[in-house]
Amino acid sequence: MSKFRLKVHFTLCLFLILPLLADAQSNQKDEDAFYIRSIFDHALTSSNAYDWLYDLCKGIGARLSGSPQAAAAVNYTRQIMDTLQLDSVWLQPCEVPHWERGKQEIVRVVNSSQIGSLPLKGVALGNSIGTPAGGITAEVVEVKTLDEVDALGEAGVAGKIVFFNRPLDPTHINTFRAYGGAVDQRGSGASRAARYGAVGVLVRSMTTSLDDVPHTGSLRYDPDYPAIPAIAITTKDANLLSQLLENESVRVYMYSDSRMLSNKISYNVIGEIKGSEFPDEIIVVGGHLDSWDLGEGAHDDGTGCVQSMAVLQTLRQLGYQPKRTIRCVLFMNEENGLVGGRTYWQASDDKNEYHMAAIESDRGGFTPRGFTAEGRDDVFKKKFKKATRWLPLLEPYGLTLSPGGSGADISGLKSQGGLLFGLYPDSQRYFDYHHTDADRFETVNKREMELGAGAMTALVYLLDKYGLD
Amino acid sequence: MSKFRLKVHFTLCLFLILPLLADAQSNQKDEDAFYIRSIFDHALTSSNAYDWLYDLCKGIGARLSGSPQAAAAVNYTRQIMDTLQLDSVWLQPCEVPHWERGKQEIVRVVNSSQIGSLPLKGVALGNSIGTPAGGITAEVVEVKTLDEVDALGEAGVAGKIVFFNRPLDPTHINTFRAYGGAVDQRGSGASRAARYGAVGVLVRSMTTSLDDVPHTGSLRYDPDYPAIPAIAITTKDANLLSQLLENESVRVYMYSDSRMLSNKISYNVIGEIKGSEFPDEIIVVGGHLDSWDLGEGAHDDGTGCVQSMAVLQTLRQLGYQPKRTIRCVLFMNEENGLVGGRTYWQASDDKNEYHMAAIESDRGGFTPRGFTAEGRDDVFKKKFKKATRWLPLLEPYGLTLSPGGSGADISGLKSQGGLLFGLYPDSQRYFDYHHTDADRFETVNKREMELGAGAMTALVYLLDKYGLD
Secondary structure: OOOHHHHHHHHHHHHHHHHHHHHHHHHHHHHHHHHHHHHHHHHHOHHHHHHHHHHHHHHHOOOOOOOOOHHHHHHHHHHHHHOOOOOEOOOOOOOOEEOOOOOOOEEEEEEEOOOEEEEEOEEEEEOOOOOOOOEEEEEEEEEEOOOHHHHHHHHHHHHOOEEEEOOOOOOOOOOHHHHOOOOHHHHHHHHHOOOOOOEEEEEEOOOOOOOOOOOOOOOOOOOOOOOOEEEEEHHHHHHHHHHHHOOOEEEEEEEEEEEEEEEEEEEEEEEEOOOOOOEEEEEEEEEEEOOOOOOHHHHHHHHHHHHHHHHHHHHHHOOOOOOEEEEEEEEOOOOOOOOHHHHHHHHHHOEEEEEEEEEEOOOOOOOOEEEEEOOOOOHHHOOEEEEEEEEEEEEEEEEEEEEEOOOOOOOOHHHOEEEEEEEOOOOHHHHHHHHOOOOOOOOHHHHHHHHHHHHHHHHHHHHHHHHHO | OHHHHHHHHHHHHHHHHHHHHHHHHHHHHHHHHHHHHHHHHHHOOOHHHHHHHHHHHHHOOOOOOOOOHHHHHHHHHHHHOOOOOOOEEEEEEEEEEEEEEEOOEEEHHHHHHHHEEEEEEEEEEEEOOOOOOOOOOEEEEOOOOOOHHHHHHHHHHHHOOEEEEOOOOOOOOEEEEEEEOEEEEEEHHHHHHOOOOOOOEEEOOOOOOOOOOOOOEEEEOOOOOOOEEEEEEEEEHHHHHHHHHHHHHOEEEEOOEEEEEEEEEEEEEEEEEOOOOEEEEEEEEEOOOOOOOOOOHHHHHHHHHHHHHHHHHHHHOOOOOOEEEEEEEEEEOOOOOHHHHHHHHHHHHHOOOEEEEEEEEEOOOOOEEEEEEOOOHHHHHHHHHHHHHHHHHHHHOEEEEOOOOOOOOOOOHHHHOOOEEEEEEEEHHHHHHHOOOOOOOOOOOOOHHHHHHHHHHHHHHHHHHOOOO
């Protein structure tokens, strides 16, 4: 056959095939839209996620690492996964820190000429040591930044209680940005103050609200300096204390009997459906099972856990047969150590596993606005671009994709070269509840949480069906 | 000068001017982005909207048309507008219906062999007549649609209580669609049943939740048929009643002393800043000042009112000098008559006014996702296209523009040929509160409501600065 005739044949073939290809593509798109619609229908009408959340919050309650409640949550979620007809369910042991708040915190202004003695509402920061049995009484020095502590130095700080009082910037539309811009005070304030001889630390609660609710959260002691006790006070009381300090020197009494106990064995709870074609390509969905010891750990992160289990439930009940291995991981100890996450990554690296994707839900159970995604520098751009091709399928559900962080528990999987996603819900109310007694079941709207589960399931479906290469 | 040289000159000029034009355009865009950023900064840090909402909800409370509270709300918001340094503030009289719930509603299953006598939680529908003093006892017949009533006819309906029990479809992502697909039962169910001799009506509450909260809302009696009393029962009780009916005939006792009183004079509350260049082009922002008599009218529509006032406050406090006339209208009687809206349109048409745009906020004070827009057929496409050019300025705040309804109170302005917008907030929680005792100040998140006010102010700024022609 001459080159010319070959070319004519080829061209003719193209003319015949192209419409078929276009049809196939459009059928594919319709099929995906239809499947994703059925995923959301299931999430909104047939999922058990809200009942599971009720059990976690009301049946078990707050689930701090090392607590009996954390152990109960491991058992409960394992039992739930056992009912989901997965291919395997197992516990992955890890040794977690065991911190206890103790019986009581007291913060009290003791000498104000303006208002006399005045109690302030406070809660010890997680991982903090307690005070001596008789408490601490000292003069308060207010700062807005860690650098200000350096500037004050020993002369300004030694023997005093340092009061970190930089508010979250309310002009950020995404409240996580506001949180990120203030949380160094909570995480590092105690050691920075201790470096110059401070005896204790008060920290303004990490919230966008002005209210009476104190927010706990972890601090990290720098081993080079003495550990000193740290208590978070409410934003209203922080404003009040700051006002008092404008006019006179203020002495505060602080007491806490919180303490770190010895480590305990706990577990990540894991369930998976084995992939039929590429079982070695793993897609993880997860949240963290531990919570702070206040409230019920509803938004942080009960919702992430039940949403992740709901992904597997929905796929199973729709009869979906994944090509890749889909794994639900409920991580232990995100709040004060990240031991569950670290254990999972290390074991995974040791087994030479490849996580082609991981999705964490740990920003509350609010209406989903999409996902943020990150990945190793050498692969991110290409894989993210591929994912953005699915946007037309996600937009009917109000979902977008944008570069950004994923989740603490999955962050260590980045080295495996997959794409890491964080569910990105509406952020306005999160810091009303975060790490407080107010983080309770009643604050989670059933539909909002279910839509998040639907969003995660839809993304898993697309990841599984099309991969990222 | 030859044509050729002219052309060269022109081309040279273009080369010189184009970069300047591009620069000017890009400066313009930067300036707009900067101004909109300062609008949101003000809305999130310096607006009084949340305090006003507190006063409306806690100081005044529910504000049904014709009630003393509605009159108090007129006075209060007029006083607030008087503090905003507007060019004029006035009241526009209108004659509103005055319905009263009365002292008590009773709904009780009286004969169930399964559970004996059983109280159901209910509230009379707005505009409903009461029962005779001794109440009504009759057999219940359940239907899902108005058409089913026609099919049953007199033989199936006469002398009975018709129970409308079609739930909101939970698979709609936008809950207003679900509401729109069910609300005919509430609005028209009573007259449809009365056509065939029914003596009363029970209606399943219009909510996406399964809970113990009954939802009121208006019905319209068809003057061709007798008015019969109508009561909404909770979704949980509706399910229970439906279950009972599966197994046996059920008789229900219903009692209500609600009634329509004589009309009263009330007012729309209006304030405006006169435009400096095009004072005859009016941009309205508004919500409705009346509410149902349950709860505090927080999301429906206290938030719309305070957001609308906040638009003017923010523009004034930023020192913005509008080219066009910007008017805030708090409409009376949206809930059970729309008299305030009708009065406003008619007066406006009589004066040959031109509303180049109107924005209503009446979908709750939740995180804004954008605006829906509508307009007269002959102008909509072109004007909407112009508005979509502003999308890049709105997207950083999570806002979109899409075709759709605007708001009942402004709908009659469409004939003037402007563009009508409805603020479109996240809709997931709205029908948890809508028309119930649960619609209270505490359920409004300050930041979410403020972001809505910021969105409205930003859109007003762009409409005023660029127009729609």
